Amino acid sequence: MISKLTKIGAIAVAGALLMTACGEDTNSTKASAAGASGGDIVVGSVNALSGGATFPEASAASKAVFDAFNASGGINGKKINYVITDDKGDPSTASQSARDVVESKKAVAMVGSASLLDCDVNAKYYQQNKILSLQGTGVDPACFSSPAVSPVNVGPFLDTEMTLTYGSEKLGLTDICGFLEIAGSTGPAYKAAIDNWSKKTGKSLKFLDDSVPLGSPDFTPQVIKAKNSGCKAVFINAIEPDAIGLLKAAEAQGLTDVTWLFLTSTYTSEFAKAAGSAGKGVYVPAEFAPFTDPKEAANKDWRALMEKNNIPLTSFAQGGYLAATYFIEVLKGIKGDITRQSVTDALLAMKPIDNPMVGTPYVFGPGDKHGSNTAAWPVQLKDGAWVKASDTWMLQN
Template identity: 45%
Template sequence: MHKSHKLMGTIALVAIGALTFAGCSGGGEGAPSDGGNPATGEPIVVAALSGLTFFPEAPQAVQAVFDDYNAAGGLDGRPIEYNVFDDKTDPAASATAAQDALSSDAVALVGGSSLLDCAVNHTTWEENDIVSIQGTGVDPYCFATPNIAPTNTGPFFDTFATLYYGSEELGYENICAVIVPDEAASKAAYEQAFDAWSEATGNELAYLDASLVRGQASYAGNVSNLKSQDCDAIFMNEVGDAVIGLLGEASNQGISLPFLVLTSCYSDQFAASAAYGGDIYLPAEWAPYGDTSIDGVEEWAQTMDAHGVPKTSFAQGGYLAAQYFIDILESIDGDITRESFTAAAKGMTEPIDSPMAQAPYIFGDADFHQPNNTAYPVVLRAGTSEWESLGPLLVGDDLGWQYTTVPAS
């Protein structure tokens, strides 16, 4: 669903090189006009900013779709050229990468996946009239500004959804939380998600530790503090390996309480590494990737397996971002330029359906874009290494979700 809401020293430049992921192919939804001959015409340039340390699969999945599209003829014989700039999860590097992306003459940004791209660069995208179909939107500006429309739900809706499932479906009454608040806008967005959950359910967190920093060396103190609380489940908002670290420390200190985590943990790699004595729940942002009986998931899984892209939620987001881009691209009459693509994206009135997505995608002309606010709960049972799909589908608009905002600038 698409919502509109009115939003109220010297640093050395870091050179960012364009990275091209080669050798992947996957099926885009759009039908290439050339009917099967490889595209050899003038390239249509597309860019993305990604924190490749955290999100390598998203741009790999984008490239998979584009390579297949190009092999089948592209758009009237024109291939898509995809340049990915690593923002290194550093604000200065991200700002430099944004200028490099603009200098590449990209018509749009597709499949970006970063912890800070939107916060650092959303004004740059607006000033240069370029739109971003984000593969993995993370910071709140991805969901609260006019030129960015993520395919994913993001960590703030994920927070609401996993807490809602924990209290309303699993019956946990005393949920404790250990979080990385990040910068002020993200801290406020997490607080907003907690408040939305409280208003929707009547529950409140039993304990909140907001002292974590990304990449901290030890969680011993945090876990020790948790042990002194009356918790029946623990929520954590960290990414993959950091969650593994806290789970390991919990095990060391004799904790086996269920954990409620975010979609960033939804991968085969995480499942194989967790080795935790309690259940781990999270909200899948699209149809669960392990359920290949769903047509869209089967096609996606075949593409990822055939071309060596790890199957993760991030790869789902990149794959869908590329498909949505192609759908919008093929709607354009006339020249393909940054201006014409932006006009086509913001001029959308009909959403794009995908069998893998729980909610249709639309960009459109609005002050902010949060087209996806659905989640499908899954679990990693204690002592196992495979995710189990649970359901039911959680739809934010039906449950009292409040759309993410950012402080007025």
Template identity: 40%
Template structure:
């Protein structure tokens, strides 16, 4: 789907605030709640407890303003603890037992790959706050509100070669199971846009001693390194190797205050972000997010940004439905919706009728200065676009 055809149809200030013109029943009766589900990692290895909290806070705001034509939104989040069996059970419970009209704000690391077929078979849409694996972006009934790790990777490569003007761009990555194909696709997209190739590609990086990788990078003359593993040891050893003139660019998972604090002075450490950098609450879109999470004492993270955005765009599309709000009418509305310009991201968001959905592209970049992240001035970097 071509982003150049997108048209801005709304402003974030109007999102999710007032009662709407929607009417009819959904989930059983015209005056009952509109049931919305999510699968989140609240416990387990991939924990995002702030995500369902932020989604609920947006829906509470809508309900306090009168709901959707007087009907309240009932939000039901299931914790899958990154357990495959629990994730499939959660999807079945939400769809069959709870009779939700859609899934909004999911943040599970395993949900998309396990449940994509279930969502298609059930005719239900999912709008994850955080899309993680490739299945989140290659399924007909799933459309995340983040670029995802692979579109972000393309943006990081593009930033290294086109903004920082480096000829020798290298990659030292840890590859998670099932993500190798997505990484290769991202690299190809960058190469097709720029005509450039990686000087070094090493996807065997682990959590052990980083010295052999850094020696390899130094010998190859790497000017920029894309890196996604443990931050502290890597930068400590890079400084020991005298690599202060190398730009090291990390993914959104490394954009935390804790990581900024362990990077030695004098190192060039960057991170790509999927939304407006959350450490600057004055950036477009961040004011609303900060109001929601701050007012409800929710942890301020990039993932909570995705939660607020997912809930906001869901409400905006819900407001366009004429007649009954049911699973069928909600799915139809998302398949036929107009794009929504949301200032927290680089391109408009749209679900649409395609078999794959990765509408959000681009990244903003931050750099560590004095043990804290500084937002860089370029704005969103969308590969291939000025």
């Protein structure tokens, strides 16, 4: 996974630049009756399956859930036809993928999507066409600011607030220094998250450097800055390879007595192995019940289904599984024909759904923006493996 994410910034920037061009389609389809009685229930997703950064586990997990549901008889004799599209890390392809699913395939909803581009490019299009998306992995700000998209995950911005809160309030850290890698239009959202942390805790960063190059080959300048500034802890929103590069540079410069506050994007088995001895003092807020604990009861059904279908155990797979699971529960409550309109109505009126894999109930609802997952489980990198740093969820309001 580390090598796959090295181009994440370039792709995100491209999506942001073309957001307006691709997202504001005034040629709205009249497919409100999509998925009407007489055929399968079509459900779609837009994913990064090829290109510089890929996230195949989310849609694969959703498909596994839907396949199991179909094998058990579906709903009222109908089965779910899950259409998975690949945006290839390209804004134009992301736009066309959504239109193919919504207009040609006449999907009733989007479920389990995992893409750097989908929300930026397609959120307004979904809103115009009155189709809703249960995002498997929300990444960019548009995923959390659209009435048509409701991610099942926490996302990097609340993640930022949570890891800082855990550091200052639970670990009692002081002199926390901050670094940001800015991709596309994410800067204001990250800074707003830091401001929220500061307002709620009364704490502030020793400094915030938002000029860190994404994909930098050498993090020595940042390490020296942290060392000379007397930082006792360091927060950074780095992706896997960059976080590894920072840790290795710190080890080389003898900066080994600081605590590192990272985001969920580094919570992988591959990261734990690559960090090695340099990963001492790393803390991360896991967005779902920690999957690296094989004894975690909340993940029992998810783990069994993933292993049965040879799907890698990752947070992305957890998000896709939950999105499909929530969607099926909503479907079961619909009386009459299952159409795009009836599904949209049901999602907007749904009651919150509890699941032990998350710390807060999921709900779509009628709001202008969505983000019902506001809990994380702190984990710590210890002796080359992730371990729980808490015996319960951390909630962020």
